[in-house]
Amino acid sequence: MGHRLVLTSFGESHGGCVGALLTGCPAGLEISESDIQPMLDKRRPGQSSITTQRKETDRVEILTGTYRGKTTGAPIAMTIRNSDQRSSDYDDLKHVPRPGHSDYPAGIRYGGHNDPRGGGIFSGRLTATQVMAGAIARKLLDRCMGIRIASYTVSIGGVDAHIDGMPSEDSIYGNDVRCPDTEAAADMRDEIVRARGSGDTLGGTIQSVALGVPPGLGEPIYNSLESDLAAAAFSIPSVKGVEFGSGFAGARSRGSTNNDPYTIQDGTVRTTSNNSGGILGGLSTGMDVTMRVAFKPASSIAISQRSVDTRTMSGTTLRVRGRHDPCVVPRAPPVVDAMMAMVMADHAILLGMIGPVIL
Amino acid sequence: MGHRLVLTSFGESHGGCVGALLTGCPAGLEISESDIQPMLDKRRPGQSSITTQRKETDRVEILTGTYRGKTTGAPIAMTIRNSDQRSSDYDDLKHVPRPGHSDYPAGIRYGGHNDPRGGGIFSGRLTATQVMAGAIARKLLDRCMGIRIASYTVSIGGVDAHIDGMPSEDSIYGNDVRCPDTEAAADMRDEIVRARGSGDTLGGTIQSVALGVPPGLGEPIYNSLESDLAAAAFSIPSVKGVEFGSGFAGARSRGSTNNDPYTIQDGTVRTTSNNSGGILGGLSTGMDVTMRVAFKPASSIAISQRSVDTRTMSGTTLRVRGRHDPCVVPRAPPVVDAMMAMVMADHAILLGMIGPVIL
Amino acid sequence: MGHRLVLTSFGESHGGCVGALLTGCPAGLEISESDIQPMLDKRRPGQSSITTQRKETDRVEILTGTYRGKTTGAPIAMTIRNSDQRSSDYDDLKHVPRPGHSDYPAGIRYGGHNDPRGGGIFSGRLTATQVMAGAIARKLLDRCMGIRIASYTVSIGGVDAHIDGMPSEDSIYGNDVRCPDTEAAADMRDEIVRARGSGDTLGGTIQSVALGVPPGLGEPIYNSLESDLAAAAFSIPSVKGVEFGSGFAGARSRGSTNNDPYTIQDGTVRTTSNNSGGILGGLSTGMDVTMRVAFKPASSIAISQRSVDTRTMSGTTLRVRGRHDPCVVPRAPPVVDAMMAMVMADHAILLGMIGPVIL
């Protein structure tokens, strides 16, 4: 993904490693594992009782692209060695596709040669590679443009948060579900515990906001900010919906209420509302860029499900084993964050707002 | 847009023409203006009392890429000459950006050199170029793979349609609002008339369905069907949300209800529900690919709005003149259709399902 | 071609038009047909007795992408209407491929659906579209970076020119063969006349030089200046060789003579020789970028040639009819120029040396 700041994710859930190759990063950015590890840690499973108890240490290693603590302008390769793999959990599933997972279409697409263990390249584990790249993009944006990004849970199951303004990182990561509305957060946690109790899973929505984006970032029509952000968001497993600003709700409103009136604030052109989500015509307006992303409930449930055996072409049932998340949403904010950062940094480079050398 | 079947849209709302350049179309496809014009006609304004009364004849001309009625494999250039331009309508707006339009960010992005007349390249008029390319992609899909696509209105303002199964083209285009639920269609029409009466505009949602898609179409992660479809949909002006299958509603459900169980039907693997919208892991499952797209209410309202004068950096009001659509949704189904077709055909070419020569 | 400044050529030799679509051109560049026509005129046939007597007026029309005489940042579509087509000349050739032309492989590649008239998309006529785009790139480079480009004939048939330093445009275009060495130019002209007399054709080499290129332009390894320039040069029909600096001759020399020693000149780092052709490691050194391009003798000779009839799969002879150039080299300098300019401008945009808006 990306036009100039290009990320390729590689690796498999249960192979030797997962990794990110990031090309097009300007030279001279101070970067080390310690810039990346904290973001990875926020995504890492096993941190609380409501996420999977799999242990993944997720220790990032920067293989190439830096010299004396700064980026060189050359491709940055980063990997995480895999560990704690219980591949036998997946041996049965080769011919009995798990509902909601990519097993069936991937088997067709790759003629059965895809790595079935843990979903292979389709695994949510690959989001760790997005977080690695995103950490660098975030630092670029902060360092060169003063753009900050925050992503947080706004709903889980039937529980909605009520959030005004840009929440602090502390308020987001102060609880297990990554929701700055502490009251809602407690309810979300309860709902996850209930779902897990019945072997079931929940979905939810995450909001991602970029602050300090100057107006005019983006391209018209095909590589618009919205197109690129949506494409990035849909590259996260389990994402099934994306909206900007008032989004689907806005489609029920009238132009007179949905249009954002312009005003002058502190000598700058601003709008008094932000139903556009900070994007008009595919370009940033200077207001906060606001995207909301819908995650479906995790597909790995501990309840028996109907499936088919593709050898006998007959119905069967399966029960997905292994240790899975009852809800992936609490682990997703750093991933959505990363995708927002990658797209913003890419467009800033495209327009020369971030040059090839960091001064 | 596109990896192998690549569309570039060019032209301006009030310039000499708008056009589409389509590269990567296989050779040997019978194509002429008569394949394209009917789709354009469905998008054309001035067809009913609820769309803008601007007259745009929108007569497509294929300039290159065909020989003796068939594609040659060379780039296909198509244009529509512009007419009925009242450019003076836009003269005042150069320094007073219209709320909801791209005027302000585009002015920044292009240093004031962008064509302000009718939004220039950002105009909804450019969707005509998408429809031209889409008509060719649709024919490719139908001819080579038996894939059919239908797009139709599922909500306008507060009115929702109830639709079961795949509606026929007749049922979609049998009414002004392009909604196969005739009862809802009448209500939608009424609501549009009411909004227009108060100088206001409405938004809505369009559903697009692709039938007959084989399983395994798509790429994992970054060029997934969902990423590419969403990027394509967000390249349509006024689109602010995209979801697949159960989408945002699915994010409120549980895994046990949202997972689509597999079954064998007529010797084929199918799912008993289609909450995934026919896509898992970015790949088609063999079920109908189902996307829903949210359009914001059109930004050109006939009511006075607050804006600013960027010369004096002070507040002002403006009233958008010109003849505008009270709701663009009824004209949008051919456009969403086109985007769905382009992405599907592109991926079919990528995987060699459609070869470089049509036999 | 291109990463950010992207050219797509379309049209066919004997179709309705040929055209260029240029995307990624910054906004605010003053451009009109009068900037492009002079370059086209230099490529146009029928200017002297040693080029084809076909009449092609080659009148460029800018369809989109400018407003009030300046680029808007939107795609620039330009076309030339075709005229003076004698398509019947090509009717016989469908099944008897002309040696040296693309007829045979193109027939296979496109399953016989390619436009056979004049080579269709493979025609040298398409170089007019490259010249159109190149004229804009040249103006960009001159206006924003002070880079000037000159391309001129250095050999035709067995005649070599001897040229020191950067020749003026007048000295290049002062004679029919576009060679600043007037003595050699006369010999070249004679050799062309002799070849034409025997129904034969000649090849030659063109040198292209970019002056004023700052050091550090380019990318390492895969999108190096050399890779991109070579790819651009080989997109010109009849080009069969490309070299930079000492090129093939340098491969016979020793490191001690081929290395260019550094020196300080007027406070700037320079080299005392330029065997590298101004490029090291794929990046510009600040010295003149120097490329030499080999054109094969034109394939359309007026002498009977051996070919085959692909219907009967048996040998036959053919004589290519029509009015053809005895040597295309004299018409090629503006084309090589254009390719040099496109690549340079593209890389300058990539590195932010030319921004999205011309001030």
Added chain:
Amino acid sequence: MGHRLVLTSFGESHGGCVGALLTGCPAGLEISESDIQPMLDKRRPGQSSITTQRKETDRVEILTGTYRGKTTGAPIAMTIRNSDQRSSDYDDLKHVPRPGHSDYPAGIRYGGHNDPRGGGIFSGRLTATQVMAGAIARKLLDRCMGIRIASYTVSIGGVDAHIDGMPSEDSIYGNDVRCPDTEAAADMRDEIVRARGSGDTLGGTIQSVALGVPPGLGEPIYNSLESDLAAAAFSIPSVKGVEFGSGFAGARSRGSTNNDPYTIQDGTVRTTSNNSGGILGGLSTGMDVTMRVAFKPASSIAISQRSVDTRTMSGTTLRVRGRHDPCVVPRAPPVVDAMMAMVMADHAILLGMIGPVIL
């Protein structure tokens, strides 16, 4: 590089590793380190007295993209750990650029942040990553299309080889200089020894031939076989010239001798000569694809050279230390081979000649 089969090279000469990330490789190809190591070994230094005595074990490790010995369709990451680094050799050079190397332009391009050790990303060591990817592409071509590729030395310094027909791998790798003309090979070896004796270096040319390429492979104009092959060849450090078929010599011939007459041979359309190098109009003709590549003499000579100190901006001299090749040509055939294979496989995938799954 690549459209569908995409190679990204990463790593630095003296960093932790060099690596190749190959995306777009079809699933189901049997591949293991043992397919790649033999090609790497042919490129490895220290094999004979005429190459550098640096020890690089160059042991390839496939990190991702295979499962049970076959490709999965997911990105293939491969690395070689670096060893035997004497980085202190390069400490002085930071401000005194080595003539012929990328030091000076790279320093400008990356604002001094590039890794100076051994040229960093610009090092010839990166060609190992090209060989890794090329080994996979070669296997794809052989397995799916029966295309074989051979690359061999045709000149070193002033010594030219005379070679008829396609040489066997044994005849190429039977001597130190990789030249199937054993007599010339002995002379080449002598000339290298002589050059090395005087602390100097030599260049040379390599020919690469692809056998069994079906007609019609390639794209017209911008992504032509010639454009892509040339771009790939110029991505090899030290390459300064590329020609196909009769190339530069052909530019001195006449159309009547340079055109390749068609004939029928064993029921197939062939040409009686192959001056086109198997490519017309950017498409393969079905004859052997033949490319010749010129390498400049290696820039690291053991003789004192003039350079400048960029701190004081004054002239100085430097003597390049370290263990360097007196001629890189003998180590280059596997690299040119790899580039030929990558481009051919990429185009075969583009046209669906190689599908997404190997059966």
